[in-house]
Amino acid sequence: MLKRVKRLLPVVQMAEETERAAAGKLAKTQQQLMHAQSQLQGLEQYRGDYQQQWQKQGQMGVSGEWLMNYQRFLSQLETAIEQQRNSIKWHQQNVDKARDLWQTAYTRLEGLRKLVQRYQQQAQQLANKIEQKDMDEIAQRLGLNRQRHE
Numbered sequence: 001m002l003k004r005v006k007r008l009l010p011v012v013q014m015a016e017e018t019e020r021a022a023a024g025k026l027a028k029t030q031q032q033l034m035h036a037q038s039q040l041q042g043l044e045q046y047r048g049d050y051q052q053q054w055q056k057q058g059q060m061g062v063s064g065e066w067l068m069n070y071q072r073f074l075s076q077l078e079t080a081i082e083q084q085r086n087s088i089k090w091h092q093q094n095v096d097k098a099r100d101l102w103q104t105a106y107t108r109l110e111g112l113r114k115l116v117q118r119y120q121q122q123a124q125q126l127a128n129k130i131e132q133k134d135m136d137e138i139a140q141r142l143g144l145n146r147q148r149h150e
Helices: 002-060 064-149
Strands: none
Touching (some): 002 064
16 A cells, blocks of 8 residues: 555655646736736726816817827727727636636645545555554464463
């Protein structure tokens, strides 16, 4: 039984390394997603501020050129926001894939750990049985020796 455990240890170590790498990748993709979400919030905040500025300026009167520049810039800002939303979707898909890979690696690692634990328990039970058998034989011999001497 202990031979099985020794043979499995390198496999468990490789599974641990795989799980750690998958967890690291998951953390990295989550950070990238949060950064992309933060950028989107910044763009949306900037758009809101820009629209408020337009309203204030519009109350004072604006030229046609200023209005065209405003609309052109707002259109570019909307395009940037849409691109950032697409980026967030892409990053979310990466997070989902990384999470799936990590869960698979974690499940495999836990399965291997349970198998090693079961083999260790079986080896311990076998050792206990052998020890009990030896103790029983010793006790039986001692009992026979006493009977012979009486």
